[in-house]
Amino acid sequence: xxxxxxxxxxxxxxxxxxxxxxxxxxxxxxxxxxxxxxxxxxxxxxxxxxxxxxxxxxxxxxxxxxxxxxxxxxxxxxxxxxxxxxxxxxxxxxxxxxxxxxxxxxxxxxxxxxxxxxxxxxxxxxxxxxxxxxxxxxxxxxxxxxxxxxxxxxxxxxxxxxxxxxxxxxxxxxxxxxxxxxxxxxxxxxxxxxxxxxxxxxxxxxxxxxxxxxxxx
Ligand SMILES: [Zn+2]
Numbered sequence: 001x002x003x004x005x006x007x008x009x010x011x012x013x014x015x016x017x018x019x020x021x022x023x024x025x026x027x028x029x030x031x032x033x034x035x036x037x038x039x040x041x042x043x044x045x046x047x048x049x050x051x052x053x054x055x056x057x058x059x060x061x062x063x064x065x066x067x068x069x070x071x072x073x074x075x076x077x078x079x080x081x082x083x084x085x086x087x088x089x090x091x092x093x094x095x096x097x098x099x100x101x102x103x104x105x106x107x108x109x110x111x112x113x114x115x116x117x118x119x120x121x122x123x124x125x126x127x128x129x130x131x132x133x134x135x136x137x138x139x140x141x142x143x144x145x146x147x148x149x150x151x152x153x154x155x156x157x158x159x160x161x162x163x164x165x166x167x168x169x170x171x172x173x174x175x176x177x178x179x180x181x182x183x184x185x186x187x188x189x190x191x192x193x194x195x196x197x198x199x200x201x202x203x204x205x206x207x208x209x210x211x212x213x214x215x216x217x
Contacts, residue, residue: 011153035079040103040134040171042214044073047084049091051098051142055155056108062156063115070216073102076134079201083137086187090141093179098148099199100138100155104131106211120194121158137189138197141180149176155197158216163194 043050048106054071055061075083087097109125109132116122123129130136138156141149153162160166163215164177176198184191184199192198 010060015065018051020104031032035077035078037081038134040074040082040210040212040214041077041082042072042074043080043099043102046080047087048196049084049087049096051069051096051146053098053100054056054102055138056104062158063111065111067108067111070214072214072216073099073137073140074134074214075102076204076207079135079137079204082188082201086183086189089183089187090177091186094144095141095149098140098142100140101131102137103134104129105213106132120156130200130204132211133207134210135201137199138195139180139199141176141195149180151176151180151196152178153196162196164196167194 050073052071052073054068054073056063057066057068057071059066061067083097106125106128107164109123109129112122113125113132115126120126123131131138140151140155143149150170150173152166153159161169164181169177180196181191188202189199190202192200
Protein backbone atom coordinates (compact mmCIF):
# COMPACT_ATOMS: atom_id res chain seq x y z
CA UNK A 1 0.00 0.00 0.00
CA UNK A 2 1.38 3.40 -0.95
CA UNK A 3 1.87 6.00 1.73
CA UNK A 4 -0.59 8.43 0.12
CA UNK A 5 -3.27 5.72 -0.13
CA UNK A 6 -2.79 4.87 3.56
CA UNK A 7 -3.15 8.54 4.40
CA UNK A 8 -6.35 8.84 2.38
CA UNK A 9 -7.74 5.78 4.13
CA UNK A 10 -6.88 7.25 7.52
CA UNK A 11 -8.36 10.65 6.65
CA UNK A 12 -11.50 8.96 5.36
CA UNK A 13 -11.85 6.94 8.56
CA UNK A 14 -11.38 10.09 10.63
CA UNK A 15 -14.05 11.98 8.66
CA UNK A 16 -16.49 9.07 8.88
CA UNK A 17 -15.86 8.82 12.60
CA UNK A 18 -16.47 12.55 13.19
CA UNK A 19 -19.62 12.66 11.09
CA UNK A 20 -21.11 9.53 12.66
CA UNK A 21 -20.33 10.90 16.12
CA UNK A 22 -22.07 14.15 15.26
CA UNK A 23 -25.10 12.20 14.07
CA UNK A 24 -25.09 10.09 17.20
CA UNK A 25 -25.00 13.17 19.37
CA UNK A 26 -28.18 14.42 17.73
CA UNK A 27 -29.90 11.11 18.45
CA UNK A 28 -28.54 10.75 21.96
CA UNK A 29 -29.80 14.11 23.20
CA UNK A 30 -33.21 14.72 21.67
CA UNK A 31 -34.46 18.28 21.86
CA UNK A 32 -36.55 18.65 25.00
CA UNK A 33 -40.16 18.99 23.95
CA UNK A 34 -41.75 22.27 24.95
CA UNK A 35 -45.06 21.64 26.74
CA UNK A 36 -47.84 23.66 25.05
CA UNK A 37 -49.14 26.51 27.22
CA UNK A 38 -52.68 25.14 27.14
CA UNK A 39 -51.83 21.57 28.20
CA UNK A 40 -53.08 20.41 31.58
CA UNK A 41 -50.19 19.59 33.93
CA UNK A 42 -49.73 18.76 37.61
CA UNK A 43 -48.19 21.68 39.49
CA UNK A 44 -46.11 19.42 41.74
CA UNK A 45 -44.18 18.14 38.67
CA UNK A 46 -42.80 21.64 38.17
CA UNK A 47 -42.19 22.93 41.70
CA UNK A 48 -41.88 21.58 45.23
CA UNK A 49 -42.27 25.01 46.80
CA UNK A 50 -46.04 25.18 47.23
CA UNK A 51 -48.16 24.28 50.24
CA UNK A 52 -51.30 22.25 49.53
CA UNK A 53 -54.60 22.30 51.37
CA UNK A 54 -56.93 21.03 48.67
CA UNK A 55 -60.27 21.55 50.37
CA UNK A 56 -62.43 19.67 47.84
CA UNK A 57 -60.38 16.51 48.35
CA UNK A 58 -61.69 16.56 51.95
CA UNK A 59 -65.12 17.05 53.52
CA UNK A 60 -63.98 20.41 54.93
CA UNK A 61 -65.72 22.58 52.33
CA UNK A 62 -69.13 24.11 51.75
CA UNK A 63 -70.29 21.05 49.81
CA UNK A 64 -69.59 18.97 52.94
CA UNK A 65 -68.40 16.31 50.53
CA UNK A 66 -65.09 15.00 49.23
CA UNK A 67 -65.50 15.64 45.51
CA UNK A 68 -61.91 15.00 44.34
CA UNK A 69 -60.40 11.53 44.63
CA UNK A 70 -56.97 12.94 45.42
CA UNK A 71 -55.44 16.26 46.40
CA UNK A 72 -53.69 17.28 43.18
CA UNK A 73 -53.39 20.72 41.60
CA UNK A 74 -53.88 20.50 37.85
CA UNK A 75 -53.66 23.68 35.76
CA UNK A 76 -52.82 24.75 32.23
CA UNK A 77 -49.07 25.00 31.68
CA UNK A 78 -49.21 28.80 31.30
CA UNK A 79 -51.00 29.10 34.68
CA UNK A 80 -48.30 26.95 36.28
CA UNK A 81 -45.57 29.18 34.82
CA UNK A 82 -47.20 32.36 36.13
CA UNK A 83 -47.89 30.80 39.54
CA UNK A 84 -44.28 29.70 39.96
CA UNK A 85 -43.14 33.24 39.14
CA UNK A 86 -45.55 34.63 41.74
CA UNK A 87 -44.37 32.08 44.32
CA UNK A 88 -40.75 33.09 43.65
CA UNK A 89 -41.70 36.69 44.48
CA UNK A 90 -43.41 35.58 47.71
CA UNK A 91 -40.40 33.43 48.64
CA UNK A 92 -38.11 36.45 48.38
CA UNK A 93 -40.25 38.05 51.10
CA UNK A 94 -40.35 34.90 53.28
CA UNK A 95 -43.77 33.57 52.20
CA UNK A 96 -45.13 30.76 50.05
CA UNK A 97 -48.39 30.17 48.25
CA UNK A 98 -50.88 27.78 49.84
CA UNK A 99 -53.38 26.28 47.40
CA UNK A 100 -57.02 25.50 48.14
CA UNK A 101 -58.26 24.76 44.62
CA UNK A 102 -56.94 24.72 41.06
CA UNK A 103 -58.53 23.26 37.91
CA UNK A 104 -62.06 22.07 38.65
CA UNK A 105 -63.98 19.75 36.30
CA UNK A 106 -67.31 21.17 35.07
CA UNK A 107 -69.31 18.41 36.82
CA UNK A 108 -68.03 19.71 40.19
CA UNK A 109 -68.98 23.26 39.20
CA UNK A 110 -72.55 22.05 38.64
CA UNK A 111 -72.68 20.54 42.14
CA UNK A 112 -71.38 23.78 43.64
CA UNK A 113 -73.96 25.84 41.75
CA UNK A 114 -76.78 23.62 43.05
CA UNK A 115 -75.72 24.50 46.62
CA UNK A 116 -74.77 28.17 46.15
CA UNK A 117 -76.63 29.67 43.15
CA UNK A 118 -75.09 33.10 43.65
CA UNK A 119 -72.75 34.31 40.90
CA UNK A 120 -70.85 36.47 43.42
CA UNK A 121 -69.50 33.26 44.94
CA UNK A 122 -69.95 30.42 42.46
CA UNK A 123 -69.81 30.73 38.67
CA UNK A 124 -72.87 29.56 36.76
CA UNK A 125 -71.83 26.29 35.06
CA UNK A 126 -73.61 27.46 31.89
CA UNK A 127 -70.82 30.03 31.49
CA UNK A 128 -68.21 28.05 33.37
CA UNK A 129 -65.63 29.37 35.82
CA UNK A 130 -62.01 30.02 34.92
CA UNK A 131 -61.38 27.14 37.36
CA UNK A 132 -63.09 24.92 34.74
CA UNK A 133 -60.65 26.33 32.17
CA UNK A 134 -57.51 25.59 34.19
CA UNK A 135 -56.70 29.27 34.65
CA UNK A 136 -57.88 30.02 38.20
CA UNK A 137 -56.48 29.30 41.64
CA UNK A 138 -57.82 29.72 45.16
CA UNK A 139 -54.88 30.63 47.36
CA UNK A 140 -53.51 32.22 50.47
CA UNK A 141 -49.95 32.61 51.74
CA UNK A 142 -48.05 31.06 54.64
CA UNK A 143 -45.07 32.53 56.47
CA UNK A 144 -41.66 30.86 56.95
CA UNK A 145 -43.11 28.78 59.82
CA UNK A 146 -45.90 27.51 57.59
CA UNK A 147 -48.44 29.61 59.46
CA UNK A 148 -51.25 30.98 57.35
CA UNK A 149 -51.34 34.75 57.06
CA UNK A 150 -54.51 36.36 58.48
CA UNK A 151 -56.82 37.28 55.62
CA UNK A 152 -59.82 38.10 57.81
CA UNK A 153 -62.07 35.21 56.76
CA UNK A 154 -61.54 31.55 55.98
CA UNK A 155 -61.44 30.33 52.37
CA UNK A 156 -64.93 29.98 50.81
CA UNK A 157 -66.52 32.35 53.30
CA UNK A 158 -69.61 33.43 51.39
CA UNK A 159 -70.15 36.86 52.89
CA UNK A 160 -69.31 40.51 52.32
CA UNK A 161 -66.28 40.21 54.66
CA UNK A 162 -64.48 38.18 51.98
CA UNK A 163 -64.52 41.01 49.44
CA UNK A 164 -61.38 43.01 48.72
CA UNK A 165 -62.90 46.38 49.48
CA UNK A 166 -64.73 45.44 52.67
CA UNK A 167 -63.92 48.39 54.92
CA UNK A 168 -64.29 46.94 58.40
CA UNK A 169 -61.11 44.85 58.40
CA UNK A 170 -58.05 45.40 60.57
CA UNK A 171 -55.11 47.27 59.07
CA UNK A 172 -53.07 44.05 59.17
CA UNK A 173 -55.68 42.06 57.23
CA UNK A 174 -56.03 44.84 54.68
CA UNK A 175 -52.27 44.95 54.14
CA UNK A 176 -52.06 41.12 53.89
CA UNK A 177 -54.72 41.04 51.19
CA UNK A 178 -53.05 43.94 49.40
CA UNK A 179 -49.71 42.12 49.45
CA UNK A 180 -51.26 38.94 47.99
CA UNK A 181 -53.05 40.95 45.31
CA UNK A 182 -50.02 43.06 44.34
CA UNK A 183 -47.75 40.06 43.67
CA UNK A 184 -50.45 38.10 41.84
CA UNK A 185 -51.35 41.01 39.55
CA UNK A 186 -47.66 41.63 38.83
CA UNK A 187 -47.43 38.01 37.62
CA UNK A 188 -50.33 38.00 35.19
CA UNK A 189 -53.38 37.32 37.36
CA UNK A 190 -56.58 39.29 38.01
CA UNK A 191 -58.21 39.42 41.41
CA UNK A 192 -61.92 38.77 41.97
CA UNK A 193 -63.80 41.44 43.95
CA UNK A 194 -65.90 39.24 46.22
CA UNK A 195 -63.29 36.59 47.10
CA UNK A 196 -59.85 37.53 48.43
CA UNK A 197 -58.54 33.98 47.68
CA UNK A 198 -59.53 33.75 43.99
CA UNK A 199 -57.13 34.66 41.15
CA UNK A 200 -57.69 34.31 37.41
CA UNK A 201 -54.92 34.14 34.87
CA UNK A 202 -55.54 37.17 32.64
CA UNK A 203 -55.60 35.04 29.49
CA UNK A 204 -57.55 32.21 31.18
CA UNK A 205 -60.95 33.06 29.75
CA UNK A 206 -59.73 32.26 26.21
CA UNK A 207 -59.46 28.55 26.99
CA UNK A 208 -62.21 25.98 26.79
CA UNK A 209 -64.17 24.70 29.76
CA UNK A 210 -63.18 21.12 30.55
CA UNK A 211 -64.71 18.17 32.35
CA UNK A 212 -61.56 16.08 32.18
CA UNK A 213 -60.72 14.27 35.42
CA UNK A 214 -57.18 13.55 36.52
CA UNK A 215 -55.87 10.13 37.42
CA UNK A 216 -54.99 9.48 41.05
CA UNK A 217 -51.88 7.38 41.73
ZN1 LIG B 1 -61.90 30.31 42.98
